[in-house]
Amino acid sequence: MTLYVYNTLSRSKEEFVPLQGNTVRMYVCGPTVYDYPHIGNARSFAVFDTIRRYLEYKGYRVTFVTNITDIDDKMIARAREEGTTVRELAARFTEEYLRIARELNLKPATVNPRATEHIDDMIDMIQHIVDNGKAYVVDGDVYFDVAGHEQYGVLSRISKDELAAGARVEVDEKKRDPRDFALWKAEKPGEPSWESPWGRGRPGWHIECSAMGARFLGLPFDIHGGGQDLIFPHHENEIAQSSAAYNIDTPVKYWLHNGFLTIDKEKMSKSEGNFYTAREVLDRHDHQAVRLYLVSAHYRQPLDFNEAALEQAQHSLDRLRNAAELLRGRIRVLEKAGDRAKGSDRELKESVARLREGFERAMDDDFNTPSALAEIFTFVRDVNTLAPEVGSAGTLREALAALTEVVGVLGIDLSGGAQTVGAGAAALVEGLIGLLLEIREEARAAKDYATADRIRARLGELGVVVADTKDGPTWKIAR
Template sequence: MAIRVYNTLTRRQEEFVPREPGRVSIYVCGLTPYDHAHLGHLRPAVVWQTIRNYLEYKGFQVTLVQNFTDIDDKIIDRAHQTGMSAEQLARTFIQDYLNALDRMGLQFADRYPRVTRHISRVIAMVEELVRKGHAYVVDGNVYFDVTTFAPYGKLSGQRAEELEAGARVEVDERKRHAGDFALWKAAKPGEPSWDSPWGPGRPGWHIECSAMSLDYLGFGFDFHGGGSDLIFPHHENEIAQSEAYEGREGFVRYWLHNGLINVRAEKMSKSLGNFTTAREILSRYPGTLVKFYLLSTHYRSPLEFTPSSLDEVRPGWQRLNQAFERLSAFAPCLVGLGRQPAERWLEDALPAGWQGEDEAERRALAAVRTVRDAFEEAMDDDFNTARALGVVFELVRDVNPLLERTAPPGGCEAGAPSQLVLAAAYALMRSFAMGILGVIAAGADTAAGRQAGPAAAGREQLVDALVELILDLRKKARGERRYAEADEMRRALEQLGFVVEDTPSGVRWRLREAAGKPGA
């Protein structure tokens, strides 16, 4: 069955056909790093990691790019408030976000471009838009003229002639039209700036994503993702400036937008101050539980978050993890599985003609034989993870009666048919629930997740605080050129099981067991 996706541009489901056979290109709008990452930032990360996992499972080679808007009015304002430079502030909160992904067990994007590293590309695009008559210069600012792009509004339905200043459109009386938007902003005193043909300034919000996506993925790439709040004006303006720059349509093939996480019917956001930081959530709950919560609803649907949301879904997550842990005892029976589907291996491993001796065996065998088609049907339907999780729960339900009465094998060279069926069920859960959805905790994390409560959360918070304290002391030692002492602190942390990485964005750390992507 072909993958079908809901394309915001056409407002209907369409069959996914990649630009290049066997390859998929994805650009996802990232965060503006002026405060700690929150649950709303984790949702697109989880959604696109899961989509990537499924596409790779289907045999595609995937390239995923997610940007950081590391220069922006909010970053500049916050930097002034804190006494930090805009670059230092952005670097601090970029690291905070990447640390959250690490703790979630999420694979990083292939590229994390930052707009401040692509200024020359932005200037070149703006120059070309001015040359083609799509943009004009006023007092060192450059604006895109929406009236020169006839299809403006095709993504959002917002027509240029209907736009009013102030309705999610920046107010500036120097603009020719209320809907015109800034491609380049003239520098104000004390702001970071770059030289340009129009004087010192910095990029507008929208042009940066066009510049970076075209730079890394080229025109006509496959998927562009982001929250539904970005449809207008951000993504609408991306289309206008990109297609005007190229002189042709087809900037992006499929636009996918995830629903927002709301708190008391308002979008969870840093500007409203109604957010729960990712760091706080991950100090209290396992990353796989957070993924389970986010994937339990279709990605396009909004999520209403309350303080009890994760506790409410914990019992279901525990059932899956406990079933997987019990089924893992039958893993030694998977002799000769290799890369073939588990259900195909099972047909060869079972005695010829065996169809089950009773209802429990027949029901489990039928579930193993049909789960792959049901799972793929759910994921092929616009990446419906909620339905896919339901398929995994049905597998657990159907094999559980057999699991309850079957003793784990002492050896499987001549395994009983029931043990082979349970081994196949384990392999399928490992592929779908762990490898694609990523909701199964690995090894000892399973037991830890079951016990996570106030006491465990307190211990995790204490560990976080102590590690951060040691890293602050190490940073101070390095600043004072006490390098031997700083190295000893790092070695001590690594002996305790922490991975410490010095990166261009600053120091990152994680538990060694949390590294890497869940196995497929």
């Protein structure tokens, strides 16, 4: 069946056709690790994880890159407020982000590049833009020349005139035009800085994503995701930078944006007090219920956060777990007693086929998760009615496998059963983690950051948190 996705670039649903055969190259804007992510950030994480999982369900090989912004204005301002270093702040909140990722059952990214490990890539891209005459240097700052870039505004559809009117407010003497934005910022006292052809300084935020996307996915790539609030200026600037650096008209084929999250129907606002961090919510609720809640609305629609919605998600999750338990219980009984053919077998098989068909129809329509969930709960009702009457363990196993697979796309894990390890296994685990960290250090020494990041991310998925200290890496099991 054909997948249709809503592309912000064209403002319409388009048939999804990857640029290269069966592979999908996908980039999602990740966290700036200066504070606890809020529940709206968690929505974006969960939404794009589900989109990635559905692409994999359809048989695509997905390379999924999501960055960690560990240097930008917010990082510097917060570190100063707290009297700490940018590096310490980044380490603390990167760990918090990876913990949220585990708790929300996000599939680890293929790569989680850190901005500070890719300054060379950013400098290289800026140099290309300068060489192509689309950027200029003033006193160690480098600015993108918006007026000189024809396609500027292609994503946000904000005209250059509107932009000029809006930008006049913040006048910067160094810029030729108030619409221009910084690619490189000259060093200021007390700020982290790196050597560059324009003197010491640091990258602007927008160039970070462009450079890391190009580095790990090549250009053009298939999907770029993020919250709607990033369309302008962040994603508009990303397109401008990538196309100006490499003379590519369309550096990304599909732009996907998730909707806002409101609290009790009000816009989330720290100053108004209606604001929740992901941590507050995850500490008070079943993690899987939070995940289910986050994907319960269509990803482009607003999602309201309120206690009733969380209770509803918990109730739905319990129904899924009960259906899986009912199937497991019946399978055990029939494995002992032996199969007896019954009329309900055929009915349950038909219901499995309807589940898969309905689920795929819903998800193929721009990842319509509420409609997919409706199909899943129709199936759960069938299971509750039919499973006690089914005579073949094979039919029940098929039903359990289908249910587990489709809810798995939404990030819900029905496999159940915590695993424990004995003392011998614990020593083995210790040795294996030590070995992986050795390989990771070698990869870092050889500047193979993709491998190093992957080892750290995969360990993170297993609950092993790696911290880099001046004496080398340490690790602990987070749960």
